[in-house]
Amino acid sequence: MLLCDIGNTSYDFLDGDKNYKESVKTFDPKRVKQKVFYICVNSKLKEILKDLPNWVDISVHVDMKNYYETMGVDRVFACEAVSEGVIVDAGSAVTVDVVKSSTFEGGFIYPGIKMMEQTYKNISPVLDYSFNFELNLDIMPKNSQDAISYGYLKTLYLEVISHGMKIFLTGGDAKKFAQIFPHAKVDEGLIFKGMKKIIKKADLC
Amino acid sequence: MLLCDIGNTSYDFLDGDKNYKESVKTFDPKRVKQKVFYICVNSKLKEILKDLPNWVDISVHVDMKNYYETMGVDRVFACEAVSEGVIVDAGSAVTVDVVKSSTFEGGFIYPGIKMMEQTYKNISPVLDYSFNFELNLDIMPKNSQDAISYGYLKTLYLEVISHGMKIFLTGGDAKKFAQIFPHAKVDEGLIFKGMKKIIKKADLC
Numbered sequence: 001m002l003l004c005d006i007g008n009t010s011y012d013f014l015d016g017d018k019n020y021k022e023s024v025k026t027f028d029p030k031r032v033k034q035k036v037f038y039i040c041v042n043s044k045l046k047e048i049l050k051d052l053p054n055w056v057d058i059s060v061h062v063d064m065k066n067y068y069e070t071m072g073v074d075r076v077f078a079c080e081a082v083s084e085g086v087i088v089d090a091g092s093a094v095t096v097d098v099v100k101s102s103t104f105e106g107g108f109i110y111p112g113i114k115m116m117e118q119t120y121k122n123i124s125p126v127l128d129y130s131f132n133f134e135l136n137l138d139i140m141p142k143n144s145q146d147a148i149s150y151g152y153l154k155t156l157y158l159e160v161i162s163h164g165m166k167i168f169l170t171g172g173d174a175k176k177f178a179q180i181f182p183h184a185k186v187d188e189g190l191i192f193k194g195m196k197k198i199i200k201k202a203d204l205c
Numbered sequence: 206m207l208l209c210d211i212g213n214t215s216y217d218f219l220d221g222d223k224n225y226k227e228s229v230k231t232f233d234p235k236r237v238k239q240k241v242f243y244i245c246v247n248s249k250l251k252e253i254l255k256d257l258p259n260w261v262d263i264s265v266h267v268d269m270k271n272y273y274e275t276m277g278v279d280r281v282f283a284c285e286a287v288s289e290g291v292i293v294d295a296g297s298a299v300t301v302d303v304v305k306s307s308t309f310e311g312g313f314i315y316p317g318i319k320m321m322e323q324t325y326k327n328i329s330p331v332l333d334y335s336f337n338f339e340l341n342l343d344i345m346p347k348n349s350q351d352a353i354s355y356g357y358l359k360t361l362y363l364e365v366i367s368h369g370m371k372i373f374l375t376g377g378d379a380k381k382f383a384q385i386f387p388h389a390k391v392d393e394g395l396i397f398k399g400m401k402k403i404i405k406k407a408d409l410c
Binding site for chain 2: 008067068070071092093096098105106107108109110111112115116118119120122123124126127139140141142143144146147148150151154155156158159162
């Protein structure tokens with residue numbers, strides 16, 4: 001079974017237990033001849049894939065009544081994979097979603113690492129630092145790098161732990177955030193898990 | 206007594222109880238003939254003001270041992286005004302500083318409203334919203350505008366209240382943040398208060 005999670009920059013494939021990426025800019029989906037179950041946040045690509053009969057959009061099989069219309073489909077599928085917990089999906093944005101008794105309770109969007117580092121740099125060139133993920137979040141900072149790192153990380157940390165639930169980390173920067181959330185479960189395949197669940201539920205395969 | 210707090214974009218004057226601003230781009234400091242006690246975060250302007258004998262830099266009179274070298278002088282003077290509390294100075298950046306028993310304990314830097322709205326817009330055009338300051342922070346969002354507003358505000362809120370101290374709001378966006386921190390004391394003249402305290406301590410006037 002071939003799965004594909006399509007973002008704004010890449011096609012993320014799962015073929016059995018083999019994971020690989022292709023660039024949205026250069027990859028031609030017509031090259032795939034076998035059946036692909038996919039989800040896609042990229043509306044332009046969705047139009048193209050509609051006309052390819054072996055590309056099957058599985059997002060139509062999700063019961064959307066608990067989600068909201070403009071919510072990214074990747075967030076929806078990560079939620080489908082979890083019955084209870086806070087899901088932190090760290091990419092160009094960090095999305096934080098709460099699931100209780102297999103029901104989406106709501107969520108929020110926070111900037112990803114690169115975007116937020118750029119923001120501080122734009123505020124002032126003296127704030128042009130990479131974030132320090134080894135920061136002790138229990139101590140108020142007394143230097144510029146830690147002052148922005150704490151501003152980015154401690155604030156997010158406090159919200160995420162405030163739910164008192166199990167934390168799931170996914171997305172490209174999951175391992176970095178694992179330094180801040182040492183008790184979290186890192187699961188980079190969470191979206192694929194959600195996809196498999198929906199495929200099974202809808203009896204597609 | 207004429208006071209001036211100089212930022213990167215404006216000269217903020219206090220003349221008795223009259224407050225007015227001049228643009229850094231257009232204002233010529235030589236036009237002021239009377240004595241001005243000032244602080245200045247703008248290093249280029251500092252060089253120019255050095256040569257004007259009626260412009261008196263009062264930052265040299267602060268005991269800097271509890272602060273850190275690269276800390277903005279505006280933050281230092283806001284801290285000097287307060288003996289106990291959390292100071293939230295909301296401008297192009299939001300700085301949050303903790304003072305206990307008249308001693309600076311540390312602080313952090315968070316992006317200001319405009320910078321953060323721009324960040325979300327850069328992540329995706331579907332996140333191009335103004336923040337909703339009337340958001341109920343006790344409810345997890347289920348729409349895009351609230352998802353970014355909550356991401357910006359609830360995270361900051363939880364850190365600021367975690368200190369369990371009196372909250373002082375200052376800076377150009379103080380009144381907006383007062384909606385999130387209803388028990389905070391809004392004091393837009395906090396930096397001037399710190400300046401007056403230092404002038405008195407150093408017996409300059």
